[in-house]
Amino acid sequence: MVSESVDTAPAAWQRDVFDVLKAAGVRHICYVPDAGHATAIRLAEADPEIQAVVLTTEEEGIGYLAGAWLGGERGALLMQSSGVGNCINTLALQPCIRFPLLMVVTMRGDWAEFNHWQNPMGQATEPVLKQMGVMTWRADVPADVSPLLRGAATMAFAGEASCALLLGQRLIGEKEWVK
Amino acid sequence: MTAGGTLDRRAVVAALVRERGDLLVVSALGSPSYDLMAAGDHDLNFYLWAAMGSAAMVGLGLARAQPDRPVLVLTGDGEQLMGLGALATIALRRPANLSIVVLDNGHYGETGMQPSHAGMGVELARIAAALDFPGAETIAELQGIEPLRRRLHARAGLHLATVKIEPKNWPRVLPPRDGVHVKNRFRQALGHSPT
Numbered sequence: 001m002v003s004e005s006v007d008t009a010p011a012a013w014q015r016d017v018f019d020v021l022k023a024a025g026v027r028h029i030c031y032v033p034d035a036g037h038a039t040a041i042r043l044a045e046a047d048p049e050i051q052a053v054v055l056t057t058e059e060e061g062i063g064y065l066a067g068a069w070l071g072g073e074r075g076a077l078l079m080q081s082s083g084v085g086n087c088i089n090t091l092a093l094q095p096c097i098r099f100p101l102l103m104v105v106t107m108r109g110d111w112a113e114f115n116h117w118q119n120p121m122g123q124a125t126e127p128v129l130k131q132m133g134v135m136t137w138r139a140d141v142p143a144d145v146s147p148l149l150r151g152a153a154t155m156a157f158a159g160e161a162s163c164a165l166l167l168g169q170r171l172i173g174e175k176e177w178v179k
Numbered sequence: 180m181t182a183g184g185t186l187d188r189r190a191v192v193a194a195l196v197r198e199r200g201d202l203l204v205v206s207a208l209g210s211p212s213y214d215l216m217a218a219g220d221h222d223l224n225f226y227l228w229a230a231m232g233s234a235a236m237v238g239l240g241l242a243r244a245q246p247d248r249p250v251l252v253l254t255g256d257g258e259q260l261m262g263l264g265a266l267a268t269i270a271l272r273r274p275a276n277l278s279i280v281v282l283d284n285g286h287y288g289e290t291g292m293q294p295s296h297a298g299m300g301v302e303l304a305r306i307a308a309a310l311d312f313p314g315a316e317t318i319a320e321l322q323g324i325e326p327l328r329r330r331l332h333a334r335a336g337l338h339l340a341t342v343k344i345e346p347k348n349w350p351r352v353l354p355p356r357d358g359v360h361v362k363n364r365f366r367q368a369l370g371h372s373p374t
Contacts, residue, residue, distance in 0.1 A: 027244075028240065028243065028244075051243055053239075053243075053268065053272065054268070054271065055264075055268050056264030056265070056267050056268055057264050059232070059233070060233075060236045060262070060264065060265050060268055061236075062230070062233065062236075063230060063233030063234070063235075063236030063237045063239075063240065063265075064236045064237070064239055064240035065240060066233075066237050066240065067205070067236065067237035067238060067239060067240025067241035067242075067243075067244070068240035068241065068243065068244045069240075069244075069362075069366075070203075070225055070237070070240070070241050070244070070362060070365050070366060070369075071203075071240065071241045071242075071243075071244025071245040071369065072244055072245075072366065072369055072370075072371045073243075073244040075240070089229075089230070089231075090230050090232075090233055092229050092230065093227075093229060093230040093233065096228065096229060096358040096359075097358035097359060097361070097362045098358070098359045098362065099362065157374075158374065159374070160374055
């Protein structure tokens with residue numbers, strides 16, 4: 001029996017994700033639960049100025065953010081790299097109507113991945129995003145998270161663009177597997 | 180439950196959007212968008228041409244950003260079946276100003292009238308009820324539309340109505356396909372200038 005461990009001490013960069021989104025004027029945070037985003041999710045759920053929206057599948061967040069922008073408000077979508085695969089067709093919405101689509105993606109199948117079933121989608125994540133017209137950046141060290149996300153948010157909101165920051169497994173840390 | 184119903188979809192949609200006031204409307208790709216356009220183009224209509232399964236989520240985001248206005252999502256049974264999980268997401272948020280109207284002909288009209296799950300017995304209004312939507316109903320008579328219209332304007336609670344329409348393809352009335360234009364005019368009508 002193999003079970004996945006739970007990280008009990010969130011790293012400071014996890015908080016940076018939330019702080020940058022909040023400072024960028026984000027009012028809606030859509031997410032599918034994920035350990036790497038646990039701090040941002042917790043802070044979003046606790047913040048009365050933020051509408052946190054838990055999704056059943058990631059592509060729901062794209063429609064939601066398009067609607068929020070139609071109504072004049074900014075949002076962001078937090079997900080795991082596997083969720084990018086779920087989003088592919090719906091990503092077409094962004095270039096067709098042009099709205100800010102800011103995504104923060106925690107990577108699996110990226111580095112030191114124990115569960116190789118994660119590898120195909122993890123390896124395809126950034127190429128797939130680029131093929132769908134999403135601008136991408138990668139953070140593999142904690143110091144890069146805040147400035148890269150700030151820059152992605154600027155380009156998403158100033159240019160009504162699709163922007164994704166990928167949080168690499170070297171940043172997140174090797175997942176510990178307990179027998 | 181038979182596939183679809185007998186109502187004229189164009190009459191249903193025209194009745195829903197009359198005297199629309201501050202109503203915001205999102206229509207799903209295909210026939211719901213043609214129906215909405217046939218009822219009259221409007222700056223506060225948002226027509227989807229893709230992203231099947233997303234219409235209700237666009238409506239949710241819009242309803243949450245504009246809580247003081249009623250938001251109507253016009254979709255079809257096949258489109259909503261592709262976004263069944265979205266109904267669970269919407270159920271948790273329960274925006275009082277969001278109404279989802281499923282124009283249910285029991286078929287995939289756009290692709291050759293193949294029967295849909297709804298046409299083979301899956302009842303979306305019962306799914307909404309099981310998800311604890313405050314309002315969930317099936318409407319088979321035209322007289323049911325006016326109470327629905329009044330209810331959505333009252334922002335009286337999250338609501339899903341399945342409207343049983345005739346499985347028939349009407350002549351297409353094409354809304355603008357320039358999504359950037361439609362989005363910008365929608366936002367401008369709400370007072371948001373282009374970026």
